[in-house]
Amino acid sequence: MRSVGLNLVIGAGITAFFVVLATVSMVWTPYDITVLSVADRLQPPSGAHWLGTDHFGRDIVSMLMVGAQTSIAVALIAVGVGVLVGVPLGLFAAATHGSLLDEIVMRGNDVVFAFPALVIAILITAIFGPGAVNAIIAIGIFNIPVFARIARGSALPVWTREFIMAARLSGKGAAHISLEHVLPNIANTLIVQATIQFSLGILAEAGLAYVGLGAQPPIPSWGRMLAEAQTMIALAPHVAIVPGLTIVLMVLGLNLFGDGLRDLLDPRLRERSR
Amino acid sequence: MNKVWMTGLALAMLWTGPVLAQRTDIVVGLVLEPPHLDPTAGAAAAIDEVVYANVFEGLTRFGPDGAILPALAESWDISEDALTYTFHLNEDVVFHDGTPMTADDVVFSFERAMADDSVNAQKVLFDAIATVEAPDDLTAVVTLEHPNGNLLFNLAWGDAVIVSPSSADANTSNPVGTGPFRFARWTQGDSVVIERNGDYWGEPARLERATFRFIDDPTAAFAAMMAEDVDTFPIFPAPEMLPILDADPRFVAVVGSTEGETLLAMNNRRAPLDNILVREAIAHAIDRQAIIDGAMFGYGTPIGTHFAPHHPAYVDLTDLSAYDPERSRELLEEAGVGPIRLSLALPPPPTYARRGGEIIAAQLRAVGIETDIVNMEWAQWLEQVFSGADFDLTVISHTEPLDIEIYGRDDYYFGYGAPSFKAIMEELNLTTDPERRTELLQAAQRDIAENYVNAYLFQMAKTAIQHVDLEGLWVNAPTQATDLTAVYWR
Numbered sequence: 001m002r003s004v005g006l007n008l009v010i011g012a013g014i015t016a017f018f019v020v021l022a023t024v025s026m027v028w029t030p031y032d033i034t035v036l037s038v039a040d041r042l043q044p045p046s047g048a049h050w051l052g053t054d055h056f057g058r059d060i061v062s063m064l065m066v067g068a069q070t071s072i073a074v075a076l077i078a079v080g081v082g083v084l085v086g087v088p089l090g091l092f093a094a095a096t097h098g099s100l101l102d103e104i105v106m107r108g109n110d111v112v113f114a115f116p117a118l119v120i121a122i123l124i125t126a127i128f129g130p131g132a133v134n135a136i137i138a139i140g141i142f143n144i145p146v147f148a149r150i151a152r153g154s155a156l157p158v159w160t161r162e163f164i165m166a167a168r169l170s171g172k173g174a175a176h177i178s179l180e181h182v183l184p185n186i187a188n189t190l191i192v193q194a195t196i197q198f199s200l201g202i203l204a205e206a207g208l209a210y211v212g213l214g215a216q217p218p219i220p221s222w223g224r225m226l227a228e229a230q231t232m233i234a235l236a237p238h239v240a241i242v243p244g245l246t247i248v249l250m251v252l253g254l255n256l257f258g259d260g261l262r263d264l265l266d267p268r269l270r271e272r273s274r
Numbered sequence: 275m276n277k278v279w280m281t282g283l284a285l286a287m288l289w290t291g292p293v294l295a296q297r298t299d300i301v302v303g304l305v306l307e308p309p310h311l312d313p314t315a316g317a318a319a320a321i322d323e324v325v326y327a328n329v330f331e332g333l334t335r336f337g338p339d340g341a342i343l344p345a346l347a348e349s350w351d352i353s354e355d356a357l358t359y360t361f362h363l364n365e366d367v368v369f370h371d372g373t374p375m376t377a378d379d380v381v382f383s384f385e386r387a388m389a390d391d392s393v394n395a396q397k398v399l400f401d402a403i404a405t406v407e408a409p410d411d412l413t414a415v416v417t418l419e420h421p422n423g424n425l426l427f428n429l430a431w432g433d434a435v436i437v438s439p440s441s442a443d444a445n446t447s448n449p450v451g452t453g454p455f456r457f458a459r460w461t462q463g464d465s466v467v468i469e470r471n472g473d474y475w476g477e478p479a480r481l482e483r484a485t486f487r488f489i490d491d492p493t494a495a496f497a498a499m500m501a502e503d504v505d506t507f508p509i510f511p512a513p514e515m516l517p518i519l520d521a522d523p524r525f526v527a528v529v530g531s532t533e534g535e536t537l538l539a540m541n542n543r544r545a546p547l548d549n550i551l552v553r554e555a556i557a558h559a560i561d562r563q564a565i566i567d568g569a570m571f572g573y574g575t576p577i578g579t580h581f582a583p584h585h586p587a588y589v590d591l592t593d594l595s596a597y598d599p600e601r602s603r604e605l606l607e608e609a610g611v612g613p614i615r616l617s618l619a620l621p622p623p624p625t626y627a628r629r630g631g632e633i634i635a636a637q638l639r640a641v642g643i644e645t646d647i648v649n650m651e652w653a654q655w656l657e658q659v660f661s662g663a664d665f666d667l668t669v670i671s672h673t674e675p676l677d678i679e680i681y682g683r684d685d686y687y688f689g690y691g692a693p694s695f696k697a698i699m700e701e702l703n704l705t706t707d708p709e710r711r712t713e714l715l716q717a718a719q720r721d722i723a724e725n726y727v728n729a730y731l732f733q734m735a736k737t738a739i740q741h742v743d744l745e746g747l748w749v750n751a752p753t754q755a756t757d758l759t760a761v762y763w764r
Contacts, residue, residue: 036636038568055514056568056633130649217632217647231492231512231624 008260014253018068025065033062033220042236052238055228060239064246067220070132071250074215075201077136079194082143087190089144090151091182094159095174106152109145117142117200118207125213132215139204143197150193154186188265192258199254206247222247297763298482300744302756303495303504305511307463307488310446313432314387317395319673319754322432323508324466324486326755329370330435330451333361333380333414334426340675340752342426346375346436346452347414356421356706361414367475369438370456377408383436384416398679399428402703423706427676432754454479454759464488480746480762492624499525499739506740506747508756513571513625519739526742530750531584533675534734535577536626538634539668542727543689547616547666551609553726556667557595558602559641560634566732569629574732579719580678583733584750587715591723595730602641616666618645621655623671626734631669663687671734675753678715681722690727 031049037057045052051060093105112120121138128134158164159182167177208214209223217224222243229240308320313330327335335345344350347361367375384406387394394400402422407415418425428434441450449457454476455468466486470479487504489495492512498504499519509532510516520527538560546552566574575583578591606614616638620631628649635645645667650658659665665687672680682699684691698721702714723730736751746760 034636034639036564036568036633038564038633041568055629056636212649216649218635228629231496232514234518235514 005260007256008264011253011255011257011260014249015257018250018253019072021065022068022072025062025069029059029062029065031059031062033058033066034218042232042239044236045238051242052236054225054239055232060225060242063220063225064222064243067222067225067243067246068250070215070219070221071202071205074132074136074139074205075198078139078201078204079143079197081136081140082147082197083190083194085140086144086147087151087183090148090153091155091178093148093152094155094182095178097156097159105148109148112142113145113149115142118204121204121208122211122213125208130208130213130216132219135205135208135214138208139201142204143201146197147190147193150189151186154189155182158182158185192262192265195254195258195261199251199258202247202250202254298480299484300481300506300758300761300763301485301487301504302758303489303498303507304486304756305488305490305495305507305509308466311449311457311460311466312445313435314383314437314442315393315395315446322754323756324468325449325451325453325457326432326435326753327453327757327759328455328468328484329449329453329457330432330437331453332429332431332435333363334430336430336675336753336755338748338750338752338757340750342430345430346380350426356423357418359416359418359425361416363412363414364475365412367452368473369441369452370450370471371438371441373438373440375436375438375452376411377414378411379436379438380414381406381408382439382442384434386437386442387434394433396431396433396674399431399434420704421706422703423708423711424676424703430753455484458483477759479759481758484758486756490622502741506738506744508736508738508747508751510737510739511623511625513573513735513737516571516573516737516739524742525739528736528738528740528747528749529573530736530738530748531575531582532673532734532736532751533582533677533753534671534673534751535580535582536574536630536669536671536731536734537580538729538731539670539688540728541663541666541688543663544666546609546611546614549609549611550726551605552611552614553729554595555602555605555609555641556638556643557726557729558598558605559637559643560595560729560731561597561637562592562731563597564637565630565633568633569626570732570735573735573737575735577730577733579723579730580672580681580728581715581719582675585676587712587719589716589719591719592730594723595726599637599641606642613642613644615644615646617648619648619650619655619659619665619668621650621659621668621670622652626671626731627669630731634667634669660687663689669731673734673754678718678722681718681727688728690722690725692721692725695721695725 040053040057041055043049043053049059054060054063089105093102096102120142124138125134164177164181167181205214206223209221210227214223215221225243226240233240304323306320308324309316309318311321311325313321313325331345333345333347334342337343346363346367348364349362351360363377369375384400386392388400388403402418402420403416404419405417409415437445438450454471454474456471458467458469460466468484470482489498495507495511496515516527519525540547540553542548562576566572576592577583578594581588618631618635620627631647635647638645659668679699680686681690682696695718698714698718702711705711705714740747743764745762745764748757
């Protein structure tokens, strides 16, 4: 039980740290990253620049702060798209379980699910052009089947419970029951899944940006920082190591947070640990 | 006992190893793969980088220093009125497919390039030519409509090489020329192999085989050099890695000049860039040295006009567009165009285009011009920007030698073609006197600089990395070529 709490605390701490950094960067960064200072390029970490400067002489701490904004915004909206579209689809499929509609929804999901997530994202950004908005759409689309399946899978057993019977007998419609009785019962599972999808979203955004399909310059992005640093590793290792570690830390934090949340919220795990 | 003997043998092999392993092959790394292999049917520099001087030859050719040298023509006579060029061809020249090369092939090649349905990318090279005749097998006579001081230079281009009627149509996939190497095979997406032509008419190549490998990723290029999978990159794709490779005792970096003028090209037809004040403001907003340092890690020479600084006729006009953000803001105010937002199309090269573009965007932002960066693949750039002229700003390097005449073309993508400039070009075309030609070339440079057609950034450096034991590779790049005819291993 103690380790469960520790995961949650560390995960939540790391996540909160990045969220605070991103929020602060909206009003203040140590240096203005829109101003390039080529003469100060590739400086190692120092008192003036805690994590050094990049190949254009921009302060890496400031770049990471604004980059956190991009990462979090893209991942958050993409997960939002997945939840807002996927959960109703899953609830709908569960409510009409076994019907043709259920089949259509779930097989449609299978089609999307069958493609590797990042490949879909690359396909979408390749067709509609690179950019933050298209990255959001791309990552959002592969989140839809994830949430649809989770929602359907968790909703199905709920539909067999006595209080649902009672609700049906009292004359409530399927939509009403789904929202009022099913959704609250599966919310915990969805929240845990959303946290995990959020960390995957961060990775996907970094991956898209790395191959040049994410947010376009001058908007900073962790993945692009990494890509641009690639040829400079031998000259100034910190320009690659720092954004790389940042992505690792953020994803690790979110995963710990998700794990901790699951341990805390999932009723079955809770019962077992008792 | 046996073991001792084996050790002795191994030692002996080690000892004699390097002598036995005198290499006669080379692997050349190129960033871009050619779309096809016919230099007379495409503008892509990558074609010439594989076949020029190696597989195909023209009547004249570029030397390593840019001088025009005899090639298939051993000599030529020019008539008094400078209208008739009589080329005397080398004897015993044979195409790789065994057909002899005669003056008829010269007539065929030039008429093919000049034909209305020709797909030659540089038809302008042949503009002045009225007729081409073959009085006998070893004499080709080119008659001009008007004198053209550039004819011998023009005929040295890869676009003017001599091809055979029996093989010309298949040159895109199976190039047949007269050069010291014959085409062996092309593994698409990977490499082109050429092999020594045993029947070469001139000094035979010292290498037996050359492989061109296409590697566009700088880190992969670096790894290929370090693993000695590639012996040289004539232009290494990431200048920041050059000092690291140079520090390795196996390799040496060789920095030379190229014909690549790198520009921030502006769409002169489109508002607000049709206003000279706006273009001048943009030119003054640019800090060239910051771009050379930030994008090219110091490799490059600032230019103030579309002309190579190592050319004798070059005029340094960088002061006309000196970095002066204050002046830039004043000019924008004077132009009275209000807030400006422009798109900035960037082709794929990660160095000058992508990094340079990002620096330019920041410099323009500093004077109040917002830009939207649009990264493009080559196909899209060629279609939308170069052919379609649908752009505001773009960063591009023009790698053809002495190509200032593009400013006189009406349909060219940046859309200048001013009468003042055309008049200079017209006179230049008719002038053969070297001094007057220099004056005219300088007038042309001034014209485009004073009209701020484009913002001229820097002359691209040739940043080569090669094995220390390789000799005979070009230091400078007077044309787009990887001439291997004189290359050998020490």
